[in-house]
Amino acid sequence: MxxxxxxxxxxxxxxxxxxxLKPVxxxxxxxxxxxxxxxxxxxxxxxxIDDISSSLSLKEKNKLQNIELLILKARLQKMAELSSENLRLRNLLHASELLQxxxxxxxxxxxxxxxxxxTILINRGEDYGVFKGQAILDSEGLMGQVIEVYKSSSKALLISDSLHAMPVKISRNGMRFVAEGNGNFRNLTLRYVSPSSEIIVGDLLVSSGLGKRYPAGYPVGWITSINPIKGSPYLNVNVKPTAQLDRSRYMLLVSQSIEKFKVGQDEK
Amino acid sequence: MKNNGFFYVGITLFFGLLLQIFPINSVTAFWRPQFLLMITIYWVFKNPSQYGVGFAWLIGIILDIFAGEMYGRYAIGFSFCAYILIILSKRIQHFNLLHQALLMFFVVLLNQLLTLSVSLLYRPSWDLVALIAPAITSAFTWPILLLFLNKIFNR
Known part of the structure; x- marks a missing residue:
């Protein structure tokens, strides 16, 4: 036995x-x-139960959502303008193409x-074109990446897992760091931050796009505390993830494609 | 229902599996009782000649498949717990409910110790709450589960 x-x-x-054992x-x-x-x-x-009880309040909900949609659309218009402006400026700089x-x-x-x-299991798999390494977002920020793709589902590793680390930068000044998960849904840590680096509590970290795994520019977390470690030349920096890693039920899988007009093409 | 056919065993184990994989809040997840292990043990207690270590091993493998992590992890815990219990089965028959609950605490603790230790092979993290919390809740759940299952499969 x-x-x-x-x-x-x-x-x-x-x-x-x-x-x-992967095929198994x-x-x-x-x-x-x-x-x-x-x-x-x-x-x-x-x-x-929700369907039965809330048919009355549905109209009200609809009204509220319409208002919300209007606000978001207005914001998006501004975003569109900013995006095109950004594209033009990048064009002037002969920077690389923007990713959509x-x-x-x-x-x-x-x-x-x-x-x-x-790790979490999500209901989209191979049949929806999910691929290994695809980034997952919720409405607030980056959640993680797909690590295994099955027929109609896939498994994803969250950024807070103790095996996960991702490249990030501070949105304010572009300083690059690596954010590591430590097995706590509400906390990430930054490794190898020297005391001379210019970071303050409250800085927003966004994905830097280095490593080509995550798309650049999505929010990852806020810096919540910066403490010196005794006997170590580095700082202990804690980050609170913006995404609701253990709450979100619906999430977005992001895939990148190169935006329509490539910038700096006449140069070559 | 005297002979507790495979059908009833299957149904109870399936419900145990559902309770085990049902997604809950991340903090509560640490305290989730080991339902599947307890139901497996229930059947091992009831009929050790038919449901032995091999049975527990099989259920462990099934849980491994549903967990989607390294295969063999829960199989080790389940089969080892079943092995210990079968060795002690003569003695356990005379235990009252309180003693059984206490026993369940140690059995689940053993299971957690084994599964957490072997997970160190691929993930260097260790948590004392993850070790003890399921044992405590399982000890409290066991009498309820036992009375419930006994009520259905009238002993």
């Missing part, structure tokens, strides 16, 4: 060190995904069983 335990341990060693994982995803969706039944019930981001809406269908690992 103890042989089984050794078999399990052997399996674990194989899985931890090689990629051999993909093969099982067909059964795993529906059950994960089934486990969401309280949410369905919630939806049904396309999004796909996804819903959370599962979370990791182990509270120490911050």
């Amino acid at each position: 103890l042989i089984l335990i050794f078999v399990a341990f052997f399996l674990l060693l194989i899985d931890a060190t090689t990629q051999w 994982r993909i093969w099982f995803s067909g059964t795993v995904t529906p059950v994960h969706s089934l486990a969401l039944f309280p949410n369905w019930a919630d939806g049904v 981001n396309n999004v796909l809406v996804a819903e959370l269908i599962g979370q990791s069983l182990d509270p120490l690992s911050h």
